[in-house]
Amino acid sequence: MVFRGREKLRNPAVEAAQFRVRALIGFAGVALALAVLAGWYFHLQVVRHSEFAGQSEANRVTPRPVVPGRGLIYDRQGRVLADNVPAYRLEVTPEDAADTDTLIAGLGRIFTLDPDDVERFTAQRRARRGFQPLTLKMRVSEEEVARFAVDRWRFPGVEVVPYLNRRYPHGDLFAHVVGYVGRTDESDVERYGAAHVLYPYTGRTGIERSFDEVLRGKVGYEQVETNVEGRALRTLGRLPATAGSDLQLSVDVELQRAMVEAFGELHGSAVAVEPATGQVLGMVSLPSFDANLFVNGISHADYRRLMDDPARPLFNRNVLGGGPPGSTIKPFVALAGVDSGLRTPESRVFSTGEFFIPGQSRGYRDAGRGGGWVDLRDSLSRSINYYYYQLAYEMGIDQLAGFMHRYGFGQPTGIELVGENAGVVPSREWKAGQSNEPWYPGETVIAGIGQGYWIATALQLARGTAAIANGGELYPLSLVAARRDGYDRPWSAPAQRPAPRITDRPGHLRAVQEGMENTIHGRGTATAMARGAEYRMAGKTGTAQRVGRRGNAGVDPRNLPYHLRHQALFLGYAPADNPTIAVAVIVEHGGYGGVTAAPIARRIFDAWLVGGEDGPEADPDLQEGGEEDGADAAGAQA
Numbered sequence: 001m002v003f004r005g006r007e008k009l010r011n012p013a014v015e016a017a018q019f020r021v022r023a024l025i026g027f028a029g030v031a032l033a034l035a036v037l038a039g040w041y042f043h044l045q046v047v048r049h050s051e052f053a054g055q056s057e058a059n060r061v062t063p064r065p066v067v068p069g070r071g072l073i074y075d076r077q078g079r080v081l082a083d084n085v086p087a088y089r090l091e092v093t094p095e096d097a098a099d100t101d102t103l104i105a106g107l108g109r110i111f112t113l114d115p116d117d118v119e120r121f122t123a124q125r126r127a128r129r130g131f132q133p134l135t136l137k138m139r140v141s142e143e144e145v146a147r148f149a150v151d152r153w154r155f156p157g158v159e160v161v162p163y164l165n166r167r168y169p170h171g172d173l174f175a176h177v178v179g180y181v182g183r184t185d186e187s188d189v190e191r192y193g194a195a196h197v198l199y200p201y202t203g204r205t206g207i208e209r210s211f212d213e214v215l216r217g218k219v220g221y222e223q224v225e226t227n228v229e230g231r232a233l234r235t236l237g238r239l240p241a242t243a244g245s246d247l248q249l250s251v252d253v254e255l256q257r258a259m260v261e262a263f264g265e266l267h268g269s270a271v272a273v274e275p276a277t278g279q280v281l282g283m284v285s286l287p288s289f290d291a292n293l294f295v296n297g298i299s300h301a302d303y304r305r306l307m308d309d310p311a312r313p314l315f316n317r318n319v320l321g322g323g324p325p326g327s328t329i330k331p332f333v334a335l336a337g338v339d340s341g342l343r344t345p346e347s348r349v350f351s352t353g354e355f356f357i358p359g360q361s362r363g364y365r366d367a368g369r370g371g372g373w374v375d376l377r378d379s380l381s382r383s384i385n386y387y388y389y390q391l392a393y394e395m396g397i398d399q400l401a402g403f404m405h406r407y408g409f410g411q412p413t414g415i416e417l418v419g420e421n422a423g424v425v426p427s428r429e430w431k432a433g434q435s436n437e438p439w440y441p442g443e444t445v446i447a448g449i450g451q452g453y454w455i456a457t458a459l460q461l462a463r464g465t466a467a468i469a470n471g472g473e474l475y476p477l478s479l480v481a482a483r484r485d486g487y488d489r490p491w492s493a494p495a496q497r498p499a500p501r502i503t504d505r506p507g508h509l510r511a512v513q514e515g516m517e518n519t520i521h522g523r524g525t526a527t528a529m530a531r532g533a534e535y536r537m538a539g540k541t542g543t544a545q546r547v548g549r550r551g552n553a554g555v556d557p558r559n560l561p562y563h564l565r566h567q568a569l570f571l572g573y574a575p576a577d578n579p580t581i582a583v584a585v586i587v588e589h590g591g592y593g594g595v596t597a598a599p600i601a602r603r604i605f606d607a608w609l610v611g612g613e614d615g616p617e618a619d620p621d622l623q624e625g626g627e628e629d630g631a632d633a634a635g636a637q638a
Contacts, residue, residue, distance in 0.1 A: 006143035035483060045417050065198045068217030068308040069164055071244030074180055075253045076281075076481060080169055081178050082208070086392065087165035088145055090137040094125055096157030104136075104257055106155065110147050112136055116299055138183075139165065139298035166201055166295045172288040173256055177249070177479065179206020180291035195219075205295065205316075210416045214483070217244035250279035250492060258607030259284045262600045266586040269317035269569075272604060275579045278475025278499070279311065280415065280464060281608070283459075285317040317586070322421050322457040326542030327383045328451035328569045328584075329404075331465060331512050335377050336403035337391045338508040343512035348373045351386035357393065357441050364389050365431050366446055368532060380515030380540060381524035392448025396438060400447060401427040407467070407474070407502050412474025413459045414497065424455035438542045450542065461584035467502045468516070469538070469573035469582045472509055475499040517576050526570070526598040535609055538579075539572020539601065541593035566590070570597035574605045581608045 052416050053624030073082035090111060100540050104118060113136070121136045140148075145160050152158075168174070181201040188202045196202070198219045204214035215357050220241030225234050235437050259270050259282045272282040287309070293302050306314055315321065337343040340447050354363040366385045379387035392400055404410065410425035424430060426447040428439045446452045459477060467474040476499070482491040516538035520529045525541045544567040573582040592594035 021286075047106035066220035066222055066238070066241045067198065067200060068219060068241035070166060070181070070201060071215040071217065072246045073215075074246065074248045076248065076250050076254075077252060078248070079253050081174050081249065081251075081253075082166065082168055085167045086162055087138075088140040088142075088160050089135050089164055090140050091133040091159050091161050092121070092136050093133045093157040093159075097155070100125070103155065103158070107136070107158065110151065111140060111144050113137060114299055116297065120297070133159070133161075144589075164202075168291045168295075168566040170253065171290045171292060173253070173260065174251070175198040175206075175288045175291040176285040176318065177251060177256075177283050178291065180204055180294045181208050181410070182294050183297050201295070206248065206417060209418055211247060211480070215244040215247070218242040219396075226517070228637070246484040246488075247480055250274070250277075250477050250481040251282055251479065255282040255604070255608055256284065258282075259604055260286065260288075262603035262607075263587070266587050266590060266600075267311055267589065267597070268585070268597075269321065269458045270583060270585045270600065270604065271318055271458045272608070273462045273466045273477065273582045275466040275470040275573060275582050276416075277357040277496075278463070278477050279481060280477055280479050281581060282604070283318055283479075285315070285321075287311050287313040289313040297474065301601035309446065316417075317445055318458050319415075319417050319420050322423050322460075323567060324460060324544040324568050325450040325456040325587075326544040327385075327450060327565070327591070328461055328540050328542035328571045329454070329542050330380055330383065330388055330458070330542075331468060331571075332404065332407045333388050333391060333400070333448050334380060334515065335407075335468075335503060335512050336400065337395065337509065338376065339403070339505060340395060340399060340504055342391065342394055343376065345376045347376045349379075349387050349390060350374075351384055353386065355393075355445065357387050360441075362442075364442075376511050377515040378516055379524050380512065383519075383525050383541065388448040389445045393441065393445050395448075397427060397444040397447065400444065401425050406500075407464050409456055409460055409464070413457075413463045414478065414568040415459060416479050420459070421455070421457055423457055423460055423535055424453055426453040448546065458586050459582045460584075461569075462582060463501075463570045463584065463585060465573055466582040468509065469510060469579035471506070472474045472501045472503050473499040474502050513576070514536055516572065520572070521576075525594040529598050529602045533602070535574055536576040537572055537574040537602075537605060537607075538576045539570060539598070541598055542569035542571075543591075543593050544569060545566070558623060566592065568593045568596040570594075570601045572601055574609060581605065 016369065051533065069084050069518075072080060072084070090107070094100070100122075104113065104121075107113065117137050121134055124134045140160060148155075149162055168178065168180065180203075182201045182204045184196060184199055189197045192202075199216050201216070203209035208215065218241060221239045223237035224463050240372065255272060259272065259538055262272070267286050269283070269285045271280065274277065274281055289306055293299075351366065351372055353366045355362050355365075364385070367383070374384045374387050375383075375386075378384065401410075404425045410423050412420045412422050426443060431437070431439055431443075443452050447448070447454065450456075463474065463477050476497045478494070478497075480494060482493045484491045489524065518524050519539050519541065520526045520537045526539055529537060531537070553570055566589075568587040568591050569585065571582075571584045573579040581604075583604050585597040585601050585604075587596045587600065
């Protein structure tokens with residue numbers, strides 16, 4: 001018999017105690033976990049209830065922007081220059097539509113689809129989710145809408161959507177004034193902020209650009225209930241959009257049209273101003289272009305046609321251009337001469353027909369031959385260069401430049417258009433910034449007749465002319481006459497900006513006015529303008545040379561290649577005794593100011609004052625002021 005040892009005896013009491021301890025610990029752990037869970041639920045359901053309720057509502061309700069109508073633009077008589085018209089666009093929801101290639105091929109039999117439209121649609125499809133509608137074509141004609149209505153069932157996921165499209169009723173007439181809008185792109189969003197993506201159009205040029213924020217209004221919102229995929233189910237509420245403000249411009253449609261017609265086939269620019277206020281009555285840059293081409297994205301073919309045109313229709317000559325003013329600067333130089341004390345209105349200078357700087361043998365010739373005694377009035381009416389050569393030389397470039405700045409040259413005119421060229425007034429400081437060469441006396445001499453380093457714009461010339469016409473007030477130029485913030489609100493005019501005076505000597509200014517009046521109604525360079533006129537005018541012709549004389553031989557611009565012909569200029573105002581309009585006209589490659597630019601100005605005056613266009617035609621045989629700016633340009637370095 002084998003002895004196995006004594007078996008260990010079990011103690012039920014101890015085991016029961018151990019079990020109770022373990023059970024208590026487990027129960028405590030479970031209770032603690034439940035307490036933590038209950039506390040967390042309390043935190044979520046009570047403490048953060050409003051936060052999560054808002055997030056839940058946001059997931060269910062999505063704000064959808066409501067685009068406002070862009071503000072309208074009117075002329076001074078209330079005629080529409082830019083409005084919004086009902087239009088249709090073609091939209092495709094890719095996930096509901098057929099294969100893209102098959103779809104476009106089918107739609108191409110109904111709609112006229114440009115390659116640009118298809119390319120833009122393809123790029124958008126790659127960047128967006130499939131259930132979001134994409135624009136395939138922005139402008140759909142009513143005929144295309146009718147054809148699509150018949151076969152609509154064949155194209156699931158395709159819709160014709162109505163919207164408001166920007167339109168310029170006058171096409172190219174105000175392209176450089178009103179400007180145009182274009183479809184908002186990524187660069188606009190970077191410039192104006194992320195919220196700008198909600199606006200379909202952005203102002204690109206002209207008033208549309210300068211007042212883009214005012215015109216575009218404020219976006220409204222619809223509260224749209226959506227599902228988990230973001231698809232709209234129903235509209236729960238709406239915050240209306242605020243339409244953009246309307247603008248009334250100071251320009252007049254009929255005068256603008258008359259200004260364009262006055263140029264005929266010629267290229268150039270012209271500005272008409274109301275002397276009493278500085279408001280722009282008309283402003284043309286020719287040739288022009290149809291602003292409607294850019295609204296929904298210009299095609300490559302149209303854009304290339306405009307860019308390849310050597311006449312540069314997209315170039316705003318009034319705002320971005322400029323050049324030597326020629327003899328049109330003489331009224332301002334004459335006023336500077338009498339205000340500086342170097343001359344009186346009756347002071348006479350004996351013109352020999354050729355001016356010499358003391359100690360130099362190179363002469364600066366007059367257009368005409370011979371000489372005689374000349375005072376301020378004669379020097380203006382007959383455009384005697386000798387008078388201004390001598391005056392500029394005696395005055396010196398520093399004093400001359402100071403007076404020209406006082407008259408508004410070398411600085412923006414204040415017009416509400418982006419990128420205005422400030423121009424250049426010849427001066428030592430300006431030349432020092434351009435080269436290391438010193439200032440030469442000959443450069444001062446030719447600056448007195450508007451040649452050399454001068455750059456003046458038609459806007460600056462018109463502003464200065466208006467100041468002469470109104471008695472010396474140099475008003476900033478303006479295009480916007482009034483603004484209306486809603487259809488039920490009254491029009492409000494902007495505050496009048498301060499206008500510095502160009503002179504405090506009325507007698508001096510009156511002498512300049514009489515000289516300009518004699519230019520047309522005396523023995524001046526624009527007497528042809530007075531034929532058949534029912535009113536008196538005052539003005540000054542000018543010719544800015546592109547080539548100088550050689551020897552004593554004159555240069556007839558009609559015998560020059562077109563691109564080398566002189567620029568023809570005219571500035572003036574009417575009626576002479578109570579001016580209501582001041583103009584500046586620049587004709588590119590026009591030859592002589594008295595022959596080409598002056599008749600254009602006369603037709604502008606007639607259109608404004610008598611409602612007609614019966615001014616004199618340009619006469620190539622007339623030689624008033626023929627070589628009025630006949631400075632030898634080579635003498636600039638003398």
